[in-house]
Amino acid sequence: MNATHGGPDAQGVARWDFSTNSNACGPCPSALAALQAADAGRYPDPAYTALRASLATFHAVDVERVVLAGSASEFIARFTAWVAREGGQRVWLPAMAYGDYAHAARAWGLQRVPDAAQADLAWLCEPSSPLGEPEPFAHSVAAKSPRVVLDLAYEPLRLSGRCSLGLEARESVWQLWSPNKALGLTGVRGAYAIAPAPAVSDARALDGLAPSWVLGAHGVAMLSAWVSPDAQAWLAHSRSQLSDWRVSLRERLADCGWIGLPSDANYFCAAPPRPLDDAALRAVGIKLRDTTSMGLPGHWRLGVLPPAAQDALHAALRQQEVAA
The missing domain is CATH 3.40.640.10 (Type I PLP-dependent aspartate aminotransferase-like (Major domain))
Known part of the structure; x- marks a missing residue:
C-alpha cells in the first residue's frame, strides 16, 4: 500500500507538524x-x-x-x-x-x-x-x-x-x-x-x-x-483552547494571502496564493498535509497548533513571499 498520511515521515518528526489532526493540547x-x-x-x-x-x-x-x-x-x-x-x-x-x-x-x-x-x-x-x-x-x-x-x-x-x-x-x-x-x-x-x-x-x-x-x-x-470523566473533562477544556488557536491560525494564513475553507473541526484546508515550496518548509521543521490525494488539489490541510508553531509557519511563509 502506497499510502499518504500526515505525521512523521522519512525525515522523522517535524518540529511544527501541521499535517496531523491530533489534539495539539495533548497528550491527555x-x-x-x-x-x-x-x-x-x-x-x-x-x-x-x-x-x-x-x-x-x-x-x-x-x-x-x-x-x-x-x-x-x-x-x-x-x-x-x-x-x-x-x-x-x-x-x-x-x-x-x-x-x-x-x-x-x-x-x-x-x-x-x-x-x-x-x-x-x-x-x-x-x-x-x-x-x-x-x-x-x-x-x-x-x-x-x-x-x-x-x-x-x-x-x-x-x-x-x-x-x-x-x-x-x-x-x-x-x-x-x-x-x-x-x-x-x-x-x-x-x-x-x-x-x-x-x-x-x-x-x-x-x-x-x-x-x-x-x-x-x-x-x-x-x-x-x-x-x-477525567479524560472527557480534559477534552472539553481542550476544545475551548483549540477554538482560540484556530482563529489565530486563520488570521496568520490570511495575512500571507491564503484562502481558508470553512471547517467545524480542529483542522481546515487552505489554498496558498502561489504554489507552495513544501520542501523548504520541511527543511525548517514545518510540515503541512497536501490534500491532492484526498481529492482536493491546490490546497493544504492544517491541524491547529499552538501560537509558537503558528509564529514559525507565518515567518516561513513570509520568507517564501520575499524569495518569490
Missing part, C-alpha cells in the same frame, strides 16, 4: 498515566470483558453492539472484507475522503458507484476529512445503502456545528470511534465500532473475523481511559 494527562501504568508483561483479557462493558455504558448501548478494532484502519479493512464475504460488490465513497476506504474496496474488488442506492457498503465521515465539514449527502446515503459506516474520528474534536446525523439517525448506521486523535495519542492504536441495534449478529460475525488479542495492553488502557 489521565490517558497518558493509564498507558504508563499498563501491564505490558501480560496478555489482556481475550474477551475484553471490562473494556466492552465500559464502552457500552459510555454510549448507553447493549454490550453486544460493541466491536473492538486494532485501529480505525484495521476496522475499515475488516468491515470491507466482511461485506465482500457476504456477497457485496459495490461501494459508495464521499468525493473527498480518507484513502483507506478506497484502498480496502480495491483490495476486495468492490466497485465504486456514484449512487448509494446501488452500493452494498457506504462510508461517511463527520466532521469530514480533509474539509472538516458535514457530509452533504449523509441523510440520503444513510437511507439508501443497506450498510453504512459513519467514521466519527473527529467528532470529539468538533469545535463548531453538529453532526448531520442526530442520535436517532445514528442508530441505523455503524459508528466508528478512534479516540487516539482526540486524546493526543496517535502513536497508540485502538478503536471500536457501535453496531446498529438490529445488527448484533453482524457484530458477532465481525468479532469472528478479528485476530486474537486485536488490542494490546496499551490499546486497552487508552480506550478505558477515554470514557473516564
